[in-house]
Amino acid sequence: MQKLIKFSGLLLGMLCLLSLFSCRTLSHSKTGYFTGEVDKYFNEKEGVNVWLYRAFQPREDGKTGLRKENYYPLDERMMELVGIKKNANQVLFSVVPEYPPFYNMVAVKHLKNNVNLKGYNIREYKGANYYEKKVISEGMDIRHVYIPKGKKEGLSLLYYALEVENAGNPLAKFDYLAGINALEIKEKERYYPxxxxxxxxxxxxxxxxxxxxxxxxxxxxxxxxxxxxxxxxxxxxxxxxxxxxxxxxxxxxxxxxxxxxxxxxxxxxxxxxxxxxxxx
CATH class of the missing domain: 2.60.40 (Immunoglobulin-like)
Known part of the structure; x- marks a missing residue:
């Protein structure tokens, strides 16, 4: 377990402790950095860089922006749907673009290889392989990309958007990020600041x-x-x-x-x- 959701009030806090499993949530990494104008996320402690888009902006509230500390309303539910576990993982960030087409993307660093890849398709970008699974649920188009990192670790990129948003082809934006991040992990074994x-x-x-x-x-x-x-x-x-x-x-x-x-x-x-x- 990474973190307990803190409820206001002593009674709710005691209930949370008694029902420990239901109160678990994925914790956010406290060591990541992102700034506007630069299309890359930096996290030395986790040993990872993540390619993004320059149009993304750091912002912890509102309807758009890259959040390093807070979830968007559906993030946790979508992670649960694709089977991203609550242990041995760190959420790096969650982002919604500033401009259409709109979609959500969550990046998760896996501290160990704990993703069941049954049902995933192998994708390839310039010689770099990664895994992708498609899920359709309640009008949402959901994609989970898993990129192995070394022998034990990995990076997940979770995409979700309303199917009605597909007219703007947001999936193409996500596919490009999945590919270039798979290539980055293949070509560069260490973190760069x-x-x-x-x-x-x-x-x-x-x-x-x-x-x-x-x-x-x-x-x-x-x-x-x-x-x-x-x-x-x-x-x-x-x-x-x-x-x-x-x-x-x-x-x-x-x-x-x-x-x-x-x-x-x-x-x-x-x-x-x-x-x-x-x-x-």
Whole structure:
């Protein structure tokens, strides 16, 4: 059992303890990080990165957004329908896109191989295999994807949407995430705290040493380091690193010739400071 649902009032609390099994629920990982603009979730303790969409936004309430601490109303019921167990698993996040087509997706890290794959179909994306099961229940289209990770662990991606939402083809969005995450797990055996994209060809990229300002970092346990390419009045993110207190040294990377703005954000996505530079 991971967690007891806390009821208000002593009597309800005692009833919960007496009926322990019915009060069990999957717990959320407390060590994950996600920020807007970057299409990746980071969790060093669980040793996992999860590809997402840049349009997702971190938000713990409302009808849309990526939640790291709370469920959407039907999440637990859908997990139960596909057989995601309440022990030896950690919920990483639950998300609903900001824009249509709307659907729900829940990511679960399996601490051991406890998924019964009977009835699942094997899918393949660029040489990476994963398992998928389809369930239709009460007008809901439900898909459970299981991606093995090493010999014992795994990652579940649970999709569900009203069948009437299928006109916008939300399933194609989910299928793409399932595929690229299976490929990520196959190709990368360890966790990475950074993310980068380029707008120039490899021969044009320059070696660069990024030296974060220690003064901007010292009062924060976690800092989101975001590097933007500047195009006139516009800017586009091209590099991100999740920086913790034990990882504040220079960063070696390659950058395209351009103007840049380096911005420092707190874990709550509040701007701490910024600086500008140019790569020739």
């Amino acid at each position: 950074s993310w980068q994209i380029y707008d120039c060809e490899e021969p044009d990229r320059r070696d660069w040493i990024l030296k974060p300002d220690i003064e901007k970092l010292k009062n924060h346990e976690v800092v989101y380091l975001k590097l933007y390419d500047v195009y006139g009045a516009n800017k586009t993110i091209s590099f991100f690193k999740l920086m913790k207190k034990d990882d504040r040294g220079p960063i070696s990377l390659k950058l395209c010739p351009n103007e840049y703005i380096l911005e420092y954000y707190s874990e709550k996505d509040l701007l701490i400071g910024q600086e500008k530079f140019r790569v020739n």
